[in-house]
Amino acid sequence: MSMTIHVDIVSAEASIYSGLAEMVYAPGIMGELGIAPRHAPLVTRLKPGEIRVDTGKEELDFFISGGILEVQPHVITVLADTAIRADDLDEAKALEAKKRAEDKLADKSANIDFAKAQVELAEAAAQLQAISRLRKVK
């Protein structure tokens, strides 16, 4: 039997693949990589593209939109991104989040109004207490 290495492909939202492989091909940021068992430890960023896992019996394809590949002596880990990422795209999203905060939260005073918050929380707590008391009485 030929040599195999364990491969884990995970994304933030789900585990995509876990199993043994004879060879893994990945789209590295500096070029296509082919990784065989006993490869030297390596960490690289990945470009959007296709990861091919050769299990010896069949070849599996996974599309990823970027991520990170880590090679250790006995395991290959692919941390796949689920979203298309680029610095300017991220920046745009950050601006969006900021804009929303500015639109919704007109109160720009830098001081936190603890007293007001506490009154509000006390009210909520009192309501909850009243409800549970009512429940007990019945």
Next chain:
Amino acid sequence: MAVGKEIKTKIASVQSTQKITRAMEMVAASKMRKTQERVLAARPYAKKMSQVIRHLAQASSEYKHAYLQERDVKRIGVILISSDRGLCGGLNSNLFRKFVAQLKEWDSEGTEVVMASIGLKGEGFLGRLGGEVLGSVTHLGETPSIEDLIGVVKTMLAAYDEGHIDRFYIAHNDYVNTMTQSPQVVQLLPVHTEELEEELTHHWDYIYEPDAKDVLDQLLIRYIESLVYQGVLENNACEQAARMVAMKSASDNAGTLIDELQLVYNKARQASITQELSEIVAGAAAV
């Protein structure tokens, strides 16, 4: 019969309320299961990530990232993760109470706080609370994707990079079990190094492509994002669990209310029959 017509309508209205709360309870129960599965599905990624980061911190790389280094704390950044909808018992107010207590503690230590929110309830709360708010995102729905969170996390990370904040926390509900959800404030940045610096048994370094700095930069950003994402998922599971429990007790309460009203109705009906009878008997005696 004219007797107790008001009571009858009241009973009918409570019954229709009970139907709604029952339906909400069942919907929440089935959603809860799905949200729990999602929490479990997201765990391997965060686990793998922390393993890789630990390896990187161990590997004798010369590059020390800002996210791994403690610095003097002048200002703290917090993301408050809450639900978009209400009707989930004390879930959000418990979290807000914990959050305010933590803010007070920081305030007494003389550190300033900047905030951001995920979820509609938190946004409203921060609006009333005042203070500096960096970013906000709402309406993530039952299947939040990491893409929706990039923006708000980025505002915080950018603030950290610029030195605007020196520590970064998230506040969210942690799912213990269906009955228990515990509000938590957790530090994300700087990444706890004591966890990372264990078992320095053998020194070996990776081959980095393109270089250590580049890889570590991306890795740490993804790591933080995945932790925030996990917080959102946990909070989601908590929301459904809390809603299920709240709606169950609402249905039960409606049931007891209906029983009581029914009793009052029956008594009134009997009283009116007795009265009619005695009137007839009295009338007959008079003739």
